[in-house]
Amino acid sequence: MQRAERLIRLTQLMMERPLHAISLASLAEQWGVAKSSLSEDVATIRQTIADAERGTVETLVGVQGGVRLRSGVPTDERVTFLNNLARTLSEPGRVLPGDFVYMSDVLGDPYVLDTVGRLVAMQFADKAVNVVVTVETKGITLATATARHLNVPIAIVRRDQRVTEGAAISTHYVSGSTRRIQTMSLGKRAMPSEACALIVDDFMRAGATARAVVDLLKEFSAEVVGTAVFMATSQPTTKMVNDYFTLLRVHEVSEHGANVQPALT
Known part of the structure; x- marks a missing residue:
């Protein structure tokens, strides 16, 4: 296998499964190449990804050795992405009864979901997260995108207990x-x-x-490392959770539209 092909395939493996450990020893055997050659390939990929602000390639120590990619988003791309979202969500006609902002079309865009997942994962990559928890139904796609970039499973809190979920703990x-x-x-x-x-x-x-989710997770003796939301209101300023992370903030809502601004700079 030529080096150019190895570089492409190795980069693709890391991009497809962020934070998933890739064994260089196993790849060396599979591709019929020296492990030292793969290490040189990793060094090239690491520098290229770092220069492009696309993430960080981490080396895993151990007998097998390996690498994994921690996802990233370039600063200019993040700013443009959030500004575009804020502009779209501020359009007239998006305000629903109860002063909610219509977001379903935006959260149905795979690119938006993947980018949001990367941004949230970047914020919590050092928190040793081993499960992403969300409440059905609109949070599921966001949780899935985030879990992919953290390489962890998701757990879905249901509004109604289901037989297919097995034994469950409920709260009001x-x-x-x-x-x-x-x-x-x-x-x-x-x-x-x-x-x-x-x-x-x-x-x-x-x-x-x-x-309520925090309180429910206490029944599982789970540690909650944080709460991340796509959009939060500016009022009330004091929320019922001590600390939370949001990408967008809606400041004013009227019949003429909403004033949505990026919360992450």
């Missing part, structure tokens, strides 16, 4: 938007032992849902 909470008592449940098998969880959702107003 008061919705921040409707002020109604609602129920959520999470299957016991969905959570890893000694869970270190990242909560991901699409929208936050007062943070009642996120707070």
